[in-house]
Amino acid sequence: ATPMSVMVGVGKAAEYGVLIRQGDALQNAGKLDLVILDKTGTITEGHPTLTDLEARDGDTRQLLALAAGLERHSEHPLAEAIVTRASADNIEPVTVTGFDASNGKGVSARFGDSTLRLGNRRWLEQHGVDLSPLESAANRISNNAGTPLFLARDQEALGVLGVADAIKADSAAAIQRLHDAGIRVMMVTGDVEATAAAIANQVGIDDVRSEVLPENKASIVSDMHQRGFRVAMVGDGINDAPALAAADVGFAIGTGTDVAIESASITLMRGSLHGVVDAIEISRATVRNIH
Numbered sequence: 001a002t003p004m005s006v007m008v009g010v011g012k013a014a015e016y017g018v019l020i021r022q023g024d025a026l027q028n029a030g031k032l033d034l035v036i037l038d039k040t041g042t043i044t045e046g047h048p049t050l051t052d053l054e055a056r057d058g059d060t061r062q063l064l065a066l067a068a069g070l071e072r073h074s075e076h077p078l079a080e081a082i083v084t085r086a087s088a089d090n091i092e093p094v095t096v097t098g099f100d101a102s103n104g105k106g107v108s109a110r111f112g113d114s115t116l117r118l119g120n121r122r123w124l125e126q127h128g129v130d131l132s133p134l135e136s137a138a139n140r141i142s143n144n145a146g147t148p149l150f151l152a153r154d155q156e157a158l159g160v161l162g163v164a165d166a167i168k169a170d171s172a173a174a175i176q177r178l179h180d181a182g183i184r185v186m187m188v189t190g191d192v193e194a195t196a197a198a199i200a201n202q203v204g205i206d207d208v209r210s211e212v213l214p215e216n217k218a219s220i221v222s223d224m225h226q227r228g229f230r231v232a233m234v235g236d237g238i239n240d241a242p243a244l245a246a247a248d249v250g251f252a253i254g255t256g257t258d259v260a261i262e263s264a265s266i267t268l269m270r271g272s273l274h275g276v277v278d279a280i281e282i283s284r285a286t287v288r289n290i291h
């Protein structure tokens with residue numbers, strides 16, 4: 001495209017809240033044939049709320065005090081749900097030391113002379129925690145599209161917390177537009193399979209990769225590129241940054257983390273997935289114009 005038509009296209013995109021930060025992104029957008037979407041904060045609002053509290057000893061207030069003690073040191077959207085609920089219920093979070101976040105797995109810290117861990121099943125099981133007593137509660141949470149987070153003190157499972165995130169009102173419609181434009185759509189998430197499937201099903205995606213660690217999101221992007229796809233990645237989190245950088249076109253959700261925005265070539269100021277389709281359509285029109 002001529003510099004003039006690209007300028008016009010970039011201006012047009014801006015009217016749709018689609019901020020093109022790298023010149024060639026506009027031209028590349030029209031060639032995309034695979035859009036990979038992160039789940040939390042991209043398809044969903046990214047402001048989860050606490051829906052379930054299951055303490056093995058029945059003391060849900062103590063469970064929440066322990067969980068909030070950990071999560072008040074975390075910046076993950078899941079943490080916000082737990083800290084907010086503890087505060088609303090007037091529960092004082094416990095004091096922990098040596099907080100550590102394991103990307104895509106969970107959080108841990110010292111509490112007294114024990115170690116507290118809050119995170120996904122696989123990670124806690126790797127640390128030798130037997131989660132079978134919480135199995136049915138966890139299944140109920142994930143089948144309802146919620147994320148189960150397990151809390152353990154050393155090797156002892158203390159309970160499970162369910163956190164759910166509303167799907168953005170227009171995600172399903174935007175995904176339908178992508179399909180109508182002949183584009184394949186895939187969802188990648190660090191979340192467990194049942195939760196991922198429940199969300200994907202509600203927005204009309206049948207290609208889902210779950211329990212994907214942050215570093216592997218980028219491998220999926222490169223792998224699909226190598227198979228000949230022109231790949232877009234859409235994400236909001238720190239954990240999406242490598243995948244955004246690896247994609248032919250990276251789209252960051254405008255309300256997302258700075259790292260995601262810096263790694264992407266396009267910012268969706270309105271946070272809506274419609275922006276992806278708008279960019280593709282404007283790109284196609286721009287390229288068409290110059291022939």
Ligand code: ADP
Pocket residue numbers: 038039040071074075076078079102103104105106107118119120121147148149188189190191192212213214237239
């Ligand atoms: P997503 O791809 O959905 O954005 P992440 O890669 O950030 O998810 O996290 C994957 C999983 O790791 C979460 O579903 C959760 O089970 C666990 N996890 C990550 N961060 C935390 C945290 N701060 N507290 C508890 N669990 C966490």
Ligand code: MG
Pocket residue numbers: 038039040041042235236237240
């Ligand atoms: Mg996300």
